[in-house]
Amino acid sequence: MQSVAADEPKNHVDPSSMRECNEVVDVPHRFVPWDEGSTLWGVDRASLGECWRLNHAKGLIIKALTK
Known part of the structure; x- marks a missing residue:
């Protein structure tokens, strides 16, 4: 005879929500021209936004x- 708990549906969590956030963008240890710096900044900001949405x-x- 099976218990009532065995009949309950199992919770499913999308595996993509279990991944870790991207690393922070590494800035080279040298003079960084404005255009390269703004590109690195843009990539870093996009990663931060994606990480915020993932954590949310x-x-x-x-x-x-847990309800």
Whole structure:
């Protein structure tokens, strides 16, 4: 005879939400021209935004699973 808990649906978490954030962009130890610096800054800001959204999603998942 199976228990009631075995009949409950299992929670599914998308594996993409379990990944880690990207690393911080490395700035070379030399003079960085303005155009290269602004490109590095843009890549870093995009990574930061993606990381914020990923961590927000993780928080929503944790809240949903702990209800």
